[in-house]
Amino acid sequence: MNNPIEKLDKAFNNKIRLGIMSALAVNEFLDFKALKNLLEVTDGNLASHTSALEKLEYIQISKSFIGKKPNTKYVITSKGKKAFSNHLEGLEEIIKATSN
Amino acid sequence: MEKEKYIQDLADIKDMMEKSSRFISLSGLSGVLAGTFALIGAYLAWGVLYKFDSYFTRTFVTYVPKTVLYQLILIGAGVLILSLAAGMFFTQRMAKKQGRQIWDDTTKRLLLHLFIPLVTGGLFLGILLFKGLIAIVSPGTLIFYGLALINASKYTIRDIQYLGISEIILGLVATYFIGYGLFFWAFGFGVLHIIYGIVMYFKYEKGQ
Numbered sequence: 489m490n491n492p493i494e495k496l497d498k499a500f501n502n503k504i505r506l507g508i509m510s511a512l513a514v515n516e517f518l519d520f521k522a523l524k525n526l527l528e529v530t531d532g533n534l535a536s537h538t539s540a541l542e543k544l545e546y547i548q549i550s551k552s553f554i555g556k557k558p559n560t561k562y563v564i565t566s567k568g569k570k571a572f573s574n575h576l577e578g579l580e581e582i583i584k585a586t587s588n
Numbered sequence: 589m590e591k592e593k594y595i596q597d598l599a600d601i602k603d604m605m606e607k608s609s610r611f612i613s614l615s616g617l618s619g620v621l622a623g624t625f626a627l628i629g630a631y632l633a634w635g636v637l638y639k640f641d642s643y644f645t646r647t648f649v650t651y652v653p654k655t656v657l658y659q660l661i662l663i664g665a666g667v668l669i670l671s672l673a674a675g676m677f678f679t680q681r682m683a684k685k686q687g688r689q690i691w692d693d694t695t696k697r698l699l700l701h702l703f704i705p706l707v708t709g710g711l712f713l714g715i716l717l718f719k720g721l722i723a724i725v726s727p728g729t730l731i732f733y734g735l736a737l738i739n740a741s742k743y744t745i746r747d748i749q750y751l752g753i754s755e756i757i758l759g760l761v762a763t764y765f766i767g768y769g770l771f772f773w774a775f776g777f778g779v780l781h782i783i784y785g786i787v788m789y790f791k792y793e794k795g796q
Contacts, residue, residue, distance in 0.1 A: 503600065506604075510605050583594055
């Protein structure tokens, strides 16, 4: 039988990364300010986690300018969606299994 | 125990999904107060239209003189402004309690989806009113309001959709029993708001 723990992605072991993926899973995109407010983290903290997720190709980061102000947008990739939904399934299976 | 962590993770995920895509600072108390203002407004309208005379046995109003119309508009505006003020007050209070910002993308998205059917209805019914088709206006407000709520429910607390459905049904019934607009208006904007407001308050806010 498949061990559901294997479905869990190590990348999402961190609460902030889990939060980033959760938020991006249900929004077309989110900008830096929105994500920062949602997660209540510092600029640097957010940047390091999003950078890590980008390296895994789970999210896409696009930087542009609105007038003179820099604007950073985050979008979940299809690879990221899959990884996240697998992780969700894994969590649900574990909880179900240990409830029996 | 490991299982607790996984359960917490799942709860955190669902929480973040809601927080990021829905406006969650909606307080049931806004509804209760808005409903109360609506009932007071309906009472005043009863006086203005029917001089507090017996409502159901008297033949319904088919012609409304301009002075009466202006008074009704004034009452309506008063109810609206007071309800919005109450709404803003309780929303602000709730957002502070949740540690959320009042004005962010979720707020803008909610208002956009709420206002499209609402403004459409307002303009449509305004034109009808102007053309003299008065009796349909009150049922119409219930229907458009219900549609607006159902549309908005995707971007805020889900339960709003049930209020929306109730308002639409009420509006259709009111259309059938045309002429008793004031009664149905009082029920839809008054009683239903108070009931749903209380339910929402006890469901989400009491004991937090």
